[in-house]
Amino acid sequence: MSKTQILIVEDDAIIAMDLESRMKKLGYGVTGVAGYGEQAIEKVKENTPDVVLMDIILKGEIDGIETAEIIRNQFDIPVIFITGYADKERLKRAKLTYPFGFIVKPFQDKDLEITIEMALYVAKADAERRKAEKRQELLIKLLELLNQSKERIDEIRDILFLIKETIGFEAVAIRLQEGEDFPYYHANGFPAEFVEAERNLCARDQHGEIIRDSQGKPYLDCMCGNVICARTDSSLPFFTAEGSFWSNSTTELLATTTEADRQARMRNRCNGEGYESVALIPLRSDDKIIGLLQLNDRRKNMFTLEMIHFFEGMGDSIGIALDRQWTRAALEERMKELNCLYSISALLELPGISLGEIFERTIMFIPPAWQFPDITAARIVWGGQSFQTGNFRETPWMQSSKIIVYGKPGGQVDVCFLEEQPASNEGPFLTEEQHLLNTIAERLGKIIERISARDALRESEEKYRSLVESTNDWVWACDLEGRQTFANEAVKTILGYDVHEIEGVLYENLIHPEDQKKTRQWFKSSIEKKKGWKNAVIRCRHKDGTLKFLESTAQPSFDAKGNLTGFIGIDRDITERKRADDNLKENLSFLQTLIDTIPNPLFYKDVKGEYLDVNRAYEEFYGKPRQEIIGKTVYDMGPKHIADKYYEKDQELFQRPQKQTYERKVINAAGETRDVIFNKASYADQEGKVKGLIGIISDITERKRAEEALRESEEKYRSIMEAMDDEVYICSPDFRIEFMNPAIKKRIGYDATGEPCHKVMHGLDEKCPWCVHGKVMKGETVKTEFVSPKDGKTFHVSNSPIFHTDGSISKLTVFRDVTETKKMIEQLQQSQKILSIGTLAGGIAHDFNNILFPIMGFGEMALDDAPENSPLRNKIEEILQGIKRARDLVKQILAFSRQSGQELKPLKVQLIVKEVLKLIKSSIPTTIEIKQHITNQCGLVIADPTQIHQVAMNLMTNAYHAMEDEGGKLEVTLQEVELGVNDFIDPSMNPGPYVCLSVADTGTGMDQITLERIFEPYFTTKKTGKGTGLGLSVVHGIVKSYQGDIKVYSEPGKGAVFHIYLPVIKSRFETEKTEAIEPVPKGTEMILLVDDEESIVRMETEMLERLGYDVTERTSSIEALEAFRDSPGKFDLVITDMTMPNMTGVQLSQKLLEIRPDIPIIICTGFSAKIDNAKAKEFGIRGFVMKPVVMSELAKKIREVLDQEEG
C-alpha cells in the first residue's frame, strides 16, 4: 500500500517544516506545503492528497476554516485542523466544516498519527456511507421514475439526469434497440457532435450496406457493440461476469491491451474525446439485452467494481421496467387498434347494413385509435364516393392505405393530423398506426368483398329460388339414404306425383327397376367420395306407367360443420331428346356409314381450317387414323410451303363460298405421287354464315395414265396408218365411212369420211354384190382377193371387225396391192421350175449320151458296112441325123443347166451381136429383111461371151421362126440406156446404165396367155421338132444370172419385141463424161398423158413434171379422149401409149386429130414393127419414143415436136 499523502497548510514556515519532518518521520508522504488558503486549494487540485493538515488561522483572504470547507465540499478530502488555541467562535465555525480532527498545539507525534489515522478512517467510512446513501437515493428515485407512467422519452431523460446528478458523472447516455441498430436514445453531458457521430453502432461497408455476421445479424462496432452483443470475456479485467465494460483509464487500457483483448474494432472516440473513465452497462430484460447505459468522465478512477455491480443491478431494473412498460404501451395500442378493428367487424353483424353505412361508421372508429384522437381526421374513398369525419381536411401530415378488393385497388383510407406533431424518428405517425391503417384498409377490402358476395349470394339465392320454381327440371333433395326431402313442382309434370307424395320416398324407388342397382351404386360411391354425379341417364316410371328418360345431376350437400347430409339433384326429362337423339344417332350412323362407304377420300374442316373429320378412304389414302387428323390443320400435315397453298385455297372458298375444283399432286400412304382432283364446297349454318368446308379427293392417276397411254397408242396407230401404203378405211354398221388413211384418200382423191362405202369405193348406189359386211358384223374376219376394175391391179382385201366398247362393230378394211408381189411370185415359181429342170437335165445328159454313143457308133459302122446302092444307106443316114439332133439337144440342156464353168469377163456386147448377125444373115431367107442399129459405144458388161452369143442367137432364131412363113423384118438394136427405179420389175436390179439389146420381128406375135409362159422350160409354140422349148428359158436364166432383165411386148399378128437389159460396169456415159453434157430441155406446156399402165403413167408424169410441164394423166384412151373433148384448147401436146385396150395409140390419135387437127402427138411404143415414120407422118403423128422411156430422150423429143410446130 502506498504512503498516505498529506498536504500541510501552515502559514508559519517553521511550524510547517516541523510538521513536514514529523510527518515523514511518521512514515507519511507530504504532497506539499501551502502557506495560505488559496494556495492550499491549488495544491489539492494539483496533487490530490489523502488528508489535509490545516492551520485554522491563516493569513490571506480566506482562513483555514473557509479553505477546509471548500476542500471538503469540492474534493471530499478529510481536513484535520491544527490550532494553537481556539476561541469558541472559531471552533463553532470549524465544527460546521465537519472536520476530521483537531490537534492542538503543541502536540505529540503520537497524537498526530492517531488523529490522522482516525481522520482517514472516518473520512473513508463517511465517503462509503455517503456513496451508499446516494446509490440508495438513486435507486429509490429510479424506481419511482420507472413506476410513473410517463412517456418513455421523459422517463429516460429523467433517469439519466438522476444518474448524472446523483452519482456526479460528467456524461451519461442510454442506447436502446431500434430496428437492428442500437442508437443513443438519450444522452446527457456528451457534446452534440459526439452523440451524432456515435449514434449508430451498425458497421457499414463502403457502399453503406450493413455488415452482417455468418448468422445474418448485423455487426455492432466498438465496445458498445461488444456489450450489447455480449462479446465480453470475463477473464479480462475490464469485463465483468455480467457483461459490462469498465475502465478508469482508457488511455492506459488502449496502451496495455491488444485488439484481440478488446474483441472488436474500436472507434476510440471516447478516448479521443478525453474520457478516461468509461463504463458500459447492459440493460437486460430476462436474458435479452435491450440497450446499454453509458457512463463517461474525463477524470480517471471514477469507478470501483462495486459501483459497476451497482449499475449492473440498476441496468437490470431499467431494462425490465422499460421492457414491461413497452409491452404495456404496445398492449394499449393494440387494444386501441383491436377495438377499432373489432368495431369495424361488428358492423357486419348489423343486419342489412349497406356498404355506405359501413364506411360512414368506420371513419368514426379511426380517430380514437390514433395517438392524438382530438386532432385526427379520417376519410374513406370508394367507388367515386367519399366518406369522412366532419373535421377532415387534407394536411401535410396524412397517411393513406389502398383498399384492395379481389386483388385490385378500388379506393383508399386516409388519416391525417390537423396539426403538426413532434416528429419522433418515425415521422408524425407511429409505425403501428400505419400498420393499423393498412389493416383497416385490408379489412375494408374484405368487407367489401363479403358484402358484394353477400349481395351476390342473396341475388343468386333469389335467382335460384325462382329458377327452381320455374324450371321444368325436377329439382330434389334427399338425405343420405336417398329419402326425398324436397322436390319442386316439376316432379308433377315429369313423374306425375304431387310434391307431398314424393316426400320421404326413396330415390331409387322412383327409378326403373333395371336402373335401381346403378343408382344405389351412385349413392354409395358418392357418399364415399363426397362427390355427386353428372348427366347420368336413368330410366324412371311415370305414375301412369310410361317410361321416362331422365338426365340426373347431383351434388352432395353438407351442414355447417362440413358433414355430408345428403344430395341435391336436378333431373331433366330427356325422353323426347333421347328419342330425337336416337334418331339423330341413327341418322349420324347412317351418314357415317355413307361417308365411309364413299370410295373417295373425304374430309371436312371448320373455318379455322381444322379438320372436323375424315372418312375411312381418307384414312387409308393418307395412312393416318382420323384421330391423328381431327383438330389438326394442313400446317400440321405437311411442309409449310405446301400447306400455304391449301390454306389459300380454303380461304378463297370461304371468301367466295361456292364449289372449288383443282388438280394437285399428293403423296399417298405408300409414298407414291398421285394425281388427284380436289372438289371442295363450303357449307353454312342456318343463317347462311360459312361454317366450314367439305372436300372430296378423286385419284385420277390411273385415268391420266390411261389417257396418256391412249393418246400414245392413238398417235402410234395414226402414224402407222399415215405411213402405210396399204389403203385402209373403217366402215360403220350402216356402211358409212368412219375413217380413211392417207393412202386411200389419195386413191379416192378426197376425204370421204361420212359417205357410204359402196359409193365411195366402187361408185355403187347400193351395197356391193360381193359385200362381206354382214359376215364382219357377225365378228368374222373375211379375206378376199380383188382385182380392181379401175386399173386391173390385184388387192388382198382384209375385212375385220372392230369391237367397240358399246357393243357395236365397225368394219376395218385393208387393201394391200399385191400386183407386184403376185408377179414376183410367179416369176419366182418359174425360176424355180427352170432351175429344177436344169438340175434334172444335168443328171440325164450323161446317161443320154451314153445311149447315143453306141447308137451313133453302130450306125456309122452299119452305114459303112452297107452296100453302095442299098436302100439301107438312106435309112441309116436318117438314123444318124436323128442321133445328131439328139446330141444337140443334150448339149442345149447341158448349156442351160451349166452354172460353173462359165467364163465371166468384161466384154463388149456389140461385138458378139455383130458376129451373131453375120451368122444369122447367112442362114435366113431373103424374105426376111434384117435391120441393125448397133451402137458401138455401149459400155462393158460382165458376161460369158458364149452365153451372150447363145442369147442373141436364140432371140434372132426365134424372130426368124416367127416370120419364116410370111416373111417380114428383123430389127436388131443395141444401145446403152439409163434406167431408174420405176423402170424395173425385178427389185434386185440397181438403177444405172444398162446395155439394151432389142430384137423385134413383124411375125405372128403372141397373146397374153402365151406371153406369160414363154420363159417356162419346154414351152414352145413351134411345130414339133422345130423347137426344144428350152431356148427362152435358157435366155431368161442367163440374163437373170447377170442381174439383168428381159421384157417382151407382143400382140398377136403384130410381131414381138424382146428387150434384154444387161448392167454396164463401165458406162459409155461415164467414159464420155468429159464431153459437154447436153442440158435436158425443159418446158411449161400442158400435156395430156395416156397409158393403160398406171405405174408407167406415174413414172412419166413425174418425169414430165420434173421437166416443168403441166400434166393431165389418164389411164385409158376413152377417158383421155373425153378429157380432150372437154377442153381441146387446153392441151399443147398429147403423149400416148401405143398398145391400149379399146383404142390403140394410133386410133386415139386419129380421133384427137379429128377434134383438133393441129394437136401435136407423140406415141410411146415397145416395138415399132408395125409403124414406120412415114406411115406415122401420114397419120399426123409427130414423133415416137421407144419404151422403156428415157427422160432425156423424151425431153428432147417433146421439144423437137413442139418447137417444130412453132417453127
Add this chain to the structure above:
Amino acid sequence: MARILIIDDEVQILNMLRQMLEGEGYEVIDAPDGKEGLRLYRENPTNLIITDLIMPEKEGIETIVELRRDFPDVKIIAISGGGRESPDNFLLNISGKLGAQRTFAKPVEREELLKAVRELLK
C-alpha cells in the same frame, strides 16, 4: 499289132468300141471299171487305153492319175458322157491336164475316134 484296153461301165459301149477297133485290126481287151482296168493293165500292159470318166468302183480321173503315176509313158484317150453335177467339159479338161492325150465328149463320131487312135499309136 497294137493292143488297146477299153474301160467303160456300159457293156453296149464296150461291145461297140471292141467291134470298131478290132475291125481296124487292133487287139482289144476291156474292163467294166477303173479298178479292173488297172489290174489288167498291170498284168499285161497295152499300147493304148480308152477310158470312160464316170464309172463305179474307180472313177476315170483316179484311174488316169494312177496309170500316169505308175506308167509314165502310158497313152490314154478319155471319153465322157458329161452331165451329173458338173459338165463334161470340166472333167475332160481335167483329165487332159492329168495325162489323157486326147479327150472326147460322147457320142464321138467314128472317124474322129479312129483318127486319134491312129495318131497315138504311131
